[in-house]
Amino acid sequence: MTQRHISKIPRRRADSHKRDYGHVLVVAGSMGMxxxxxxxxxxxxxxxxxxxxxxxxxxxxxxxxxxxTEVMTLPLPETKDTSLSAKAQKALLGFSLSMNAVALGPGLSRNKETQKLIRVLVQKINKPLVLDADGINAFQGYQQALKGRRFPTVLTPHPGEMSRLIKKDAAYIKKNRINVAKRVSKDYNCVTVLKGHRTVVSSPDGEIYVNETGNSGMSTAGVGDVLTGMLVSFIAQGIDVYSASVVAVYLHGLAGDLAAKELGQFGMIASDLLARIPHVLKDVI
Incomplete structure (x- = not known):
C-alpha cells in the first residue's frame, strides 16, 4: 500500500522550474523556539x-x-513575549493566497494573542493546511471553530496534544490509537496523523495506515517538526493530503532508521533526520 502512495511523488522533468514543485508557507517560531x-x-x-x-x-x-540558506523569511509583528501578534493576520492571509500549502504551529507558543491568531488563520486560510503543535493546542476549548474548515486539513498531534483536543487522558489515547484517529478524522473532516510508536494515519472516510518505520531514537526534540515540514512539502507538490501524510510518515521513519543504523539510537537528534531525507527519497523514487 505504501508504494501506491509513494508513486504519487512527482518526477522531475528536464525542463521544470522551481515553481512547478510548489511554494510552502511555514508559520512557526517564538522566543526560545x-x-x-x-x-x-x-x-x-x-x-x-x-x-x-x-x-x-x-x-x-x-x-x-x-x-x-535556501528558505525565504517573512518577518511579522510580534507580542511582548516575542510570538506572532494579531497584527500579523493581514499579512499572513494575503501571503497565503499564492501558496500551495501552509504549515501552522511549530513553536508558535501558548501566548493568548497568538493562540487567537491561530484560530482566525485556520478559519480563513483557503489552502491545504497542516496543523501541528501549538496550532492544535489553540483549539483546546474551541473545538467547534476547528470543525468549520472547508479546505484539506491535516492534524499531527502527539498523544498529549490529542488529549487536550478531545478531553481524554493520554493513557486512553495510547490504548485506543486507531479508534481515536478515526473519530477525530470523522469529526473534523481531516486527515489525522496520531504520532508515536506505530504512527496512525486516518482519513475522513475511515482509511487507516499504521506505520512500521521508525525507532526509539526518534523520541527527541524537533523530530515532529521535521515530519510537519516533510508533510506540507509533499502536499505543495500536488499529492492529496492522505497520501502525502502516509508518504511523509513512512519516509520520516525511514530517515530515522537510517540515522539509527549509522549513529545509534542514543545520540540521534532531529537534524540527523534532515540530513537523511534526500537519501531515503533517492531510495524510493
Missing part, C-alpha cells in the same frame, strides 16, 4: 518542494536568516 521553525522549514525544502517561506516574529528574523 526558533529550532522548531528551522527544522520544519528545512525539512520542507529538503523534501522536494520548490520554494519555502518562513513566517516568524520580526525580532527573530535574523536568527532564521542565519540558520536557513
Amino acid at each position: 526558533t529550532g522548531a521553525a528551522y527544522l520544519s522549514s528545512q525539512a520542507a525544502i529538503t523534501s522536494g518542494c520548490g520554494l519555502v517561506t518562513l513566517a516568524i516574529p520580526q525580532s527573530l528574523n535574523v536568527i532564521a536568516e542565519v540558520k536557513l
Whole structure:
C-alpha cells in the first residue's frame, strides 16, 4: 500500500522550474523556539518542494536568516513575549493566497494573542493546511471553530496534544490509537496523523495506515517538526493530503532508521533526520 502512495511523488522533468514543485508557507517560531521553525522549514525544502517561506516574529528574523540558506523569511509583528501578534493576520492571509500549502504551529507558543491568531488563520486560510503543535493546542476549548474548515486539513498531534483536543487522558489515547484517529478524522473532516510508536494515519472516510518505520531514537526534540515540514512539502507538490501524510510518515521513519543504523539510537537528534531525507527519497523514487 505504501508504494501506491509513494508513486504519487512527482518526477522531475528536464525542463521544470522551481515553481512547478510548489511554494510552502511555514508559520512557526517564538522566543526560545526558533529550532522548531528551522527544522520544519528545512525539512520542507529538503523534501522536494520548490520554494519555502518562513513566517516568524520580526525580532527573530535574523536568527532564521542565519540558520536557513535556501528558505525565504517573512518577518511579522510580534507580542511582548516575542510570538506572532494579531497584527500579523493581514499579512499572513494575503501571503497565503499564492501558496500551495501552509504549515501552522511549530513553536508558535501558548501566548493568548497568538493562540487567537491561530484560530482566525485556520478559519480563513483557503489552502491545504497542516496543523501541528501549538496550532492544535489553540483549539483546546474551541473545538467547534476547528470543525468549520472547508479546505484539506491535516492534524499531527502527539498523544498529549490529542488529549487536550478531545478531553481524554493520554493513557486512553495510547490504548485506543486507531479508534481515536478515526473519530477525530470523522469529526473534523481531516486527515489525522496520531504520532508515536506505530504512527496512525486516518482519513475522513475511515482509511487507516499504521506505520512500521521508525525507532526509539526518534523520541527527541524537533523530530515532529521535521515530519510537519516533510508533510506540507509533499502536499505543495500536488499529492492529496492522505497520501502525502502516509508518504511523509513512512519516509520520516525511514530517515530515522537510517540515522539509527549509522549513529545509534542514543545520540540521534532531529537534524540527523534532515540530513537523511534526500537519501531515503533517492531510495524510493
